[in-house]
Amino acid sequence: MESLFQTAESGILATAPKEKILSEVTSKTLHKARETVGDPFVENPRMTCREVNVYYGEKKAINNVNIDIARHEVIAMIGPSGCGKSTFLRCLNRMNDTIEGCRVTGDIRLDGMDIHDRNVDVVPLRARVGMVFQKPNPFPKSIFDNVAYGPKIHGLVQNKSELEEIVEASLKKAGLWEEAKDRLNQPGTGLSGGQQQRLCIARAIAVSPEVILMDEPCSALDPIATAKIEELIAELCEHYSIVIVTHSMQQAARVSQRTAYFHLGDLIEVGKTDRIFTNPRHQLTEDYITGRFG
Amino acid sequence: MDQPATNPAIDKVNRGLKRRYRAERRFRLCGATAVFAALCFLFILFFSIVSSGYKAFQKTFIQIDVFFDPAEFTNENLATANFPALIKASMSSRFPEVTARRDKKDLYYLISPGASFQLMKLIKNNPALIGQKERIWVSANDDVDMLLKGNIDRTRPESERRINDKQLAWLDTLAGEGKIKKTFNMAFFTLGDSREPEQAGIWGATCGSFYTLLITLSLSFPIGVAAAVYLEEFAPKNRWTDIIEVNINNLAAVPSIVYGLLGLAVFINFFGMPRSTPVVGGLVLTLMTLPIIIIASRASLKSVPPSIREAALGIGASKMQMVAHHVLPLALPGMLTGTIIGMAHALGETAPLLMVGMVAFIVDIPQGFTDPATVLPVQIYLWSDSPERAFMEKTSAAIMVLLVFLFLMNAVAIFLRKRFEIKW
Numbered sequence: 281m282e283s284l285f286q287t288a289e290s291g292i293l294a295t296a297p298k299e300k301i302l303s304e305v306t307s308k309t310l311h312k313a314r315e316t317v318g319d320p321f322v323e324n325p326r327m328t329c330r331e332v333n334v335y336y337g338e339k340k341a342i343n344n345v346n347i348d349i350a351r352h353e354v355i356a357m358i359g360p361s362g363c364g365k366s367t368f369l370r371c372l373n374r375m376n377d378t379i380e381g382c383r384v385t386g387d388i389r390l391d392g393m394d395i396h397d398r399n400v401d402v403v404p405l406r407a408r409v410g411m412v413f414q415k416p417n418p419f420p421k422s423i424f425d426n427v428a429y430g431p432k433i434h435g436l437v438q439n440k441s442e443l444e445e446i447v448e449a450s451l452k453k454a455g456l457w458e459e460a461k462d463r464l465n466q467p468g469t470g471l472s473g474g475q476q477q478r479l480c481i482a483r484a485i486a487v488s489p490e491v492i493l494m495d496e497p498c499s500a501l502d503p504i505a506t507a508k509i510e511e512l513i514a515e516l517c518e519h520y521s522i523v524i525v526t527h528s529m530q531q532a533a534r535v536s537q538r539t540a541y542f543h544l545g546d547l548i549e550v551g552k553t554d555r556i557f558t559n560p561r562h563q564l565t566e567d568y569i570t571g572r573f574g
Numbered sequence: 575m576d577q578p579a580t581n582p583a584i585d586k587v588n589r590g591l592k593r594r595y596r597a598e599r600r601f602r603l604c605g606a607t608a609v610f611a612a613l614c615f616l617f618i619l620f621f622s623i624v625s626s627g628y629k630a631f632q633k634t635f636i637q638i639d640v641f642f643d644p645a646e647f648t649n650e651n652l653a654t655a656n657f658p659a660l661i662k663a664s665m666s667s668r669f670p671e672v673t674a675r676r677d678k679k680d681l682y683y684l685i686s687p688g689a690s691f692q693l694m695k696l697i698k699n700n701p702a703l704i705g706q707k708e709r710i711w712v713s714a715n716d717d718v719d720m721l722l723k724g725n726i727d728r729t730r731p732e733s734e735r736r737i738n739d740k741q742l743a744w745l746d747t748l749a750g751e752g753k754i755k756k757t758f759n760m761a762f763f764t765l766g767d768s769r770e771p772e773q774a775g776i777w778g779a780t781c782g783s784f785y786t787l788l789i790t791l792s793l794s795f796p797i798g799v800a801a802a803v804y805l806e807e808f809a810p811k812n813r814w815t816d817i818i819e820v821n822i823n824n825l826a827a828v829p830s831i832v833y834g835l836l837g838l839a840v841f842i843n844f845f846g847m848p849r850s851t852p853v854v855g856g857l858v859l860t861l862m863t864l865p866i867i868i869i870a871s872r873a874s875l876k877s878v879p880p881s882i883r884e885a886a887l888g889i890g891a892s893k894m895q896m897v898a899h900h901v902l903p904l905a906l907p908g909m910l911t912g913t914i915i916g917m918a919h920a921l922g923e924t925a926p927l928l929m930v931g932m933v934a935f936i937v938d939i940p941q942g943f944t945d946p947a948t949v950l951p952v953q954i955y956l957w958s959d960s961p962e963r964a965f966m967e968k969t970s971a972a973i974m975v976l977l978v979f980l981f982l983m984n985a986v987a988i989f990l991r992k993r994f995e996i997k998w
């Protein structure tokens with residue numbers, strides 16, 4: 281990580297003109313947290329993260345991150361590979377608990393509830409904060425069972441017809457109903473990649489979460505499937521808060537209202553998406569979005 | 575420059591190409607040779623076993639006319655009648671010219687001592703036969719059997735044969751009258767062990783194997799799978815689990831006779847369980863197969879893609895639900911395969927069972943888990959150790975039966991794997 285940091289910095293040295301900020305950047309070591317530029321905080325947030333640090337063993341992967349996630353917004357997380365976007369995203373529903381040697385410190389709240397509190401159970405938490413993964417990962421079961429699994433284990437339904445309603449509503453919201461309604465009993469793994477990803481989204485929204493985390497949901501998809509998912513995200517944000525990690529800045533610009541830029545474990549800048557892409561305040565953000573590195 | 579510049583790298587690649595293909599051909603040839611050699615040995619093995627054993631599936635019978643003399647059945651208990659005397663009488667009446675004591679003995683020798691049990695059963699089932707004359711096929715002695723199967727050479731000098739010239743003449747007479755026949759050897763599949771080769775069967779050993787394996791399966795599968803699931807999915811990864819893992823791998827490599835000694839010390843001497851029984855044998859084999867099942871189950875749990883676990887956890891399944899609903903069904907085919915391979919291992923295991931006394935000579939068919947019993951491989955070992963020529967073919971026949979069971983188990987393993995395999 282140290283060496284990666286140095287090469288990245290020397291890359292900037294070679295290309296970036298703004299010497300004033302540069303000297304400031306190079307003078308800082310990685311382990312001292314950088315101030316976050318922009319406006320990471322919002323009024324009446326859905327989730328709040330304060331002084332979040334994540335360690336993989338001895339190695340620090342997330343460095344003192346403070347950010348709020350608003351209600352009914354899409355917030356995009358961008359940044360060069362390995363900067364900790366996925367790691368941060370996984371803090372929000374405590375998926376990092378499942379990784380051997382991963383340690384999270386700091387205060388993360390969902391509607392004011394500390395998710396690391398001893399009384400908080402991860403099972404309902406993950407029902408409230410759903411997740412869609414980079415690679416579509418439907419269960420090797422039928423399409424129906426894929427969507428029905430969450431409501432079943434959480435006991436959201438009393439009988440079969442309620443379950444069918446939920447499955448249909450979720451598939452409709454995920455825009456997969458038309459394609460899947462005639463083959464609900466066929467395996468979900470038999471769908472195309474884009475359909476599988478929408479199936480995973482349907483599976484996530486079937487348990488009525490409040491927040492949906494998406495880790496590069498379109499990276500394995502073609503442009504048309506991507507467009508469908510993006511449309512879907514725009515619709516979903518009426519009901520849910522969506523945190524999306526993406527490598528495509530166009531995608532971030534298209535789907536999100538706010539954007540957060542990560543760099544080597546630091547949250548560098550947060551702001552309205554338009555503003556970030558037109559008028560970045562931090563040198564690193566500007567370098568990244570103008571494609572100078574990353 | 576008219577000529578397009580040749581790419582020097584491509585030239586180098588082309589030069590190396592031949593060598594690469596030659597290496598591949600060499601390797602393929604080696605592989606094919608190895609496979610061929612293995613097949614040859616397999617064929618030789620099967621051929622030698624089958625050629626020396628197939629005759630055991632036939633058995634020689636001699637027809638005699640028995641008069642159930644009422645004088646013999648004076649006692650209330652019909653079973654106490656002197657059945658051998660009935661047979662002797664019938665043989666004597668067939669060959670009245672035989673009078674010398676020695677010759678009579680030789681004559682009676684042709685009939686198996688087991689024939690009197692056959693008569694006893696007949697009378698038991700149908701007492702009305704007393705006083706009647708019946709024509710019955712009884713089993714011939716094993717030496718007669720060997721002679722008719724061509725395993726005794728008639729041209730050898732009399733002193734080197736187990737059938738002397740007079741006996742040969744009697745047998746030829748009987749054969750001329752159509753009173754000797756070879757039929758399918760039911761006795762081999764329905765009887766227990768015996769000192770008389772013509773009375774010895776593998777049913778006792780098969781039952782013993784069945785009860786033993788039932789114990790082994792019903793203990794080692796649940797314990798093994800539970801241990802694997804715990805170690806793989808729930809146990810914290812620390813030094814203790816590392817030590818456990820290393821030791822499980824070590825246990826899998828421990829010579830099986832050591833398990834036998836352990837079973838002798840623990841189950842028989844300490845817990846006082848009955849010696850020579852399927853319970854003890856099954857427990858010993860459980861100890862032996864557990865490491866195999868645990869290792870196979872862990873490997874198949876490891877091969878379940880992590881994305882499935884993430885998917886389940888990501889929508890709020892508890893760890894137990896994740897394991898039970900998603901990981902286990904995917905890992906089950908591998909676990910079953912491992913279990914059946916472990917069972918096949920246990921089916922063929924001899925050494926540890928010798929230690930817990932399952933090597934005893936047991937005539938009765940075991941009826942339960944606590945009856946003295948022996949198992950198929952031990953039966954093979956016992957027969958192979960017997961001096962009679964007839965036990966030799968029995969040994970091969972028993973090996974065939976054991977192999978058939980092994981093939982069946984492997985077929986079941988393949989079937990289960992195909993059946994439960996979840997297509998992606």
Ligand SMILES: Nc1ncnc2c1ncn2[C@@H]1O[C@H](COP(=O)(O)OP(=O)(O)OP(=O)(O)O)[C@@H](O)[C@H]1O
Pocket residue numbers: 281336341359360361362363364365366367368379
């Ligand atoms: N399971 C793990 N164990 C140890 N280190 C890890 C683990 N997962 C991630 N890291 C490290 O943490 C840092 C952040 O990783 P992360 O996966 O969050 O990056 P990312 O921003 O999502 O990258 P990408 O855009 O390539 O997905 C990296 O340096 C990575 O090597």
Ligand SMILES: [Mg+2]
Pocket residue numbers: 365366367495
């Ligand atoms: Mg990532």
